[in-house]
Amino acid sequence: MTIFFITCLSIIVIGAVLYPVVRSRNDLREVASMDEGDHSIRMAVAGLSSAQLDLAIGNLDQKSYDELEEKYILESGAAGLKDSSYQHND
Amino acid sequence: MTELGYVALILTLLVAVYACVASVVGGVRGMSVVVDSAVYGLYTTPLLLLVAMVTLIYAFVTNDFSVRYVTENSDLSMPKMYTWVAFYAGNAGSMLYITFILALLVVSVLYYLRKNLPEISGYTATVLSIMLGFFVFVLLFYANPFEKLQVVPSDGQGINPLLVHLGMFFHPPMQMAGLISVVAPFSIVMGTVMAGKGGTDIWVEHGRTWGLISWVILTVGLMLGAWWAYTILGWGGYWAWDPVENSALMPWLVMTAFVHTVVIQRQRGMFRTWNLVLAIMAMALAQVGMFLNRGGPVPSVHSFAQSSMGWTFLLFMAITLFGSILILLLRSSKKEDNAGKLESLLSREAAFLFNNLLLLAIAFITLWGTIFPLIADLLNNETVSVGPPFYNRMNGPLILCLLVLMAIAPMLPWRRARLSQIWGMLRFPVALAVVVACVLVIVGVRLPLAVASFSIVSLVIGSVLQEWVRGVLVRHQRGESYGKAFIRLVLSNRSRYGGYIVHLGITLLAIGATGSSFYAMQEDFSLAPGETVEIGNYSIRYVSLQSEEFGNRLEEEALFDVTRGGYHIGDMKPVRAFYPGHNVGATKAAIWSTPLEDFYIVPSQFDENGRGVFRVHVFPLVWWMWASVPILVLGTLVAISPRTARREPGYESEMGN
Numbered sequence: 011m012t013i014f015f016i017t018c019l020s021i022i023v024i025g026a027v028l029y030p031v032v033r034s035r036n037d038l039r040e041v042a043s044m045d046e047g048d049h050s051i052r053m054a055v056a057g058l059s060s061a062q063l064d065l066a067i068g069n070l071d072q073k074s075y076d077e078l079e080e081k082y083i084l085e086s087g088a089a090g091l092k093d094s095s096y097q098h099n100d
Numbered sequence: 101m102t103e104l105g106y107v108a109l110i111l112t113l114l115v116a117v118y119a120c121v122a123s124v125v126g127g128v129r130g131m132s133v134v135v136d137s138a139v140y141g142l143y144t145t146p147l148l149l150l151v152a153m154v155t156l157i158y159a160f161v162t163n164d165f166s167v168r169y170v171t172e173n174s175d176l177s178m179p180k181m182y183t184w185v186a187f188y189a190g191n192a193g194s195m196l197y198i199t200f201i202l203a204l205l206v207v208s209v210l211y212y213l214r215k216n217l218p219e220i221s222g223y224t225a226t227v228l229s230i231m232l233g234f235f236v237f238v239l240l241f242y243a244n245p246f247e248k249l250q251v252v253p254s255d256g257q258g259i260n261p262l263l264v265h266l267g268m269f270f271h272p273p274m275q276m277a278g279l280i281s282v283v284a285p286f287s288i289v290m291g292t293v294m295a296g297k298g299g300t301d302i303w304v305e306h307g308r309t310w311g312l313i314s315w316v317i318l319t320v321g322l323m324l325g326a327w328w329a330y331t332i333l334g335w336g337g338y339w340a341w342d343p344v345e346n347s348a349l350m351p352w353l354v355m356t357a358f359v360h361t362v363v364i365q366r367q368r369g370m371f372r373t374w375n376l377v378l379a380i381m382a383m384a385l386a387q388v389g390m391f392l393n394r395g396g397p398v399p400s401v402h403s404f405a406q407s408s409m410g411w412t413f414l415l416f417m418a419i420t421l422f423g424s425i426l427i428l429l430l431r432s433s434k435k436e437d438n439a440g441k442l443e444s445l446l447s448r449e450a451a452f453l454f455n456n457l458l459l460l461a462i463a464f465i466t467l468w469g470t471i472f473p474l475i476a477d478l479l480n481n482e483t484v485s486v487g488p489p490f491y492n493r494m495n496g497p498l499i500l501c502l503l504v505l506m507a508i509a510p511m512l513p514w515r516r517a518r519l520s521q522i523w524g525m526l527r528f529p530v531a532l533a534v535v536v537a538c539v540l541v542i543v544g545v546r547l548p549l550a551v552a553s554f555s556i557v558s559l560v561i562g563s564v565l566q567e568w569v570r571g572v573l574v575r576h577q578r579g580e581s582y583g584k585a586f587i588r589l590v591l592s593n594r595s596r597y598g599g600y601i602v603h604l605g606i607t608l609l610a611i612g613a614t615g616s617s618f619y620a621m622q623e624d625f626s627l628a629p630g631e632t633v634e635i636g637n638y639s640i641r642y643v644s645l646q647s648e649e650f651g652n653r654l655e656e657e658a659l660f661d662v663t664r665g666g667y668h669i670g671d672m673k674p675v676r677a678f679y680p681g682h683n684v685g686a687t688k689a690a691i692w693s694t695p696l697e698d699f700y701i702v703p704s705q706f707d708e709n710g711r712g713v714f715r716v717h718v719f720p721l722v723w724w725m726w727a728s729v730p731i732l733v734l735g736t737l738v739a740i741s742p743r744t745a746r747r748e749p750g751y752e753s754e755m756g757n
Contacts, residue, residue: 012101012103012104015104015151016103016104016107019107019108019111019147019148019151020111022144022147023111023114023115023141023144023148026140026141026143026144027115027118027137027140027141028137029137029140030133030136030137030139030140031133031137071513071514071515073515074514074515078367
């Protein structure tokens, strides 16, 4: 019984190590890059949203807000993220 | 069956070594498939270690005394429910448990990074496989839980009586998991540095998330330890600045500093190198903790884990620390570092920096107090112990300053603030603090430090409430109802508002610590059955003593009839047990707990006529310390909960989706 379990564990380990070699890499890479892009946009939206609140309650000045906005837009790569409606909400 | 566990450990070591080599070779040569192979290999390690754990637990359940570890940590009379506790009661088992948790962390961190930050996941795999490899190496060559005895005894030595307690099901696993969980932010940081991106902010959000996960596990572990000490050790306290307690406190303090300054890096691009150093420092202190836990030479109440392998941990800590600093120096980019500058000492960034300095000062005072006996022994060959008065005197004022900063820092604007602006923001919290101080003095609380502590706590509460109210009002002006505004406020910046919830939890902790430190009462009584004594508002009558013999212990339970201010509050039954096999006595305090105060009776000895010596305490407000734990956990969960891509009002038209 012990030999059987040891054999099973060894097969699992060898299978796991060899799996990336035999699978199709391109598919996974594509998925990973899509996830990454989506994540960046999510992070940027959340960050910008909190910066707007900071601006509104006076924790952030306009200059800092503009810098943050640029940063989030650059990080997300989404030009549409810019929202002029809060620019003067001081 | 134990051979299976041993082979599983060997396989884990082989996988770790392979993953280390493959991730380096794959990274250097740009062969992602080789890096993937390393990562997938690491994915199997929790299964391998689970098999090893189940094998050892099976040996306990079947009383397989041919296994040395089972013999040393259990016996035939041990209730089966304590098998889980016995499993990690000694060095080898606790090491196996820690290694299993590490393997879970390895998989979680790598899976997370491959989705969110794939460019550093290969380097992180290298760091994690080195860590995992070290622990499995120690298991195989220094603390083999599957070591066989040549002569099989008919019964074991039994579990340490101090561990036979409900708290032991949770406190050691949590504490050990907390110490090892520091590996997660450390590996992310080192992966980033090794990838040559240490001067960027790409890792910050992920480092913060894993830093908070580590922080909350350490927090819960520490609090469970305090609860265990309070209820079972019977010395009438929850914190003794014991070296092993300190060993978890030090990385907790540095992790607290880390999760604050990563926010500054995220918002302002500042403290980049500082944050990397903090993660390395937290790892080093966690390793110091493991050194002390693994039988380091510093005396501790946690003497059940004595061994000589602590020095192996110390050596590994030195290698990790100097190796990390070397990599940091070699791979750092001066050009990219510290894009933002500290523009004023009156700014949120500066307040966070002071907060960091205070936390580090407390951590290093604690470290100094912890290792000083060792240094004195090595240098002067003299035995020295550093007790609570040193820590309280040194750390107490710093903790109060930290609480003041906790109130002020979140209120300060970024970059710079004018004094008038700060006063405008602090008016309400300061007024609240002054009112609280006046009320306390009027009702008779007049110890200056206690009044200062309570009013600083109210300053923190006032500042948090004010921030919430201001945020809700701003959102309400946009047309949201108050309830919806509050929920959306918290959800809109989970990091900040989760942090505020944590700050409220810390204030409860401070309330409990202040009340129980400054206003505790303690008296010792020698009582015969039928006698009555009074302490404070309480009157206690010692009714009877009941003795019972169990397989491994003699248990004596005293019965008390307790009244408070003339009202009967019930029976209390403190217990003292003696374990002849270990020549150890253990007590279980009887505690009557309310939010106002705890009434606490602990027995110390009985004579043959039933006369007993009892220590009786009244601990005001200690209940609030335990109440703080769920709030700390809730706040952390809010702070790390994943953000959604929900657009704020005003975005929809611009985003066009």
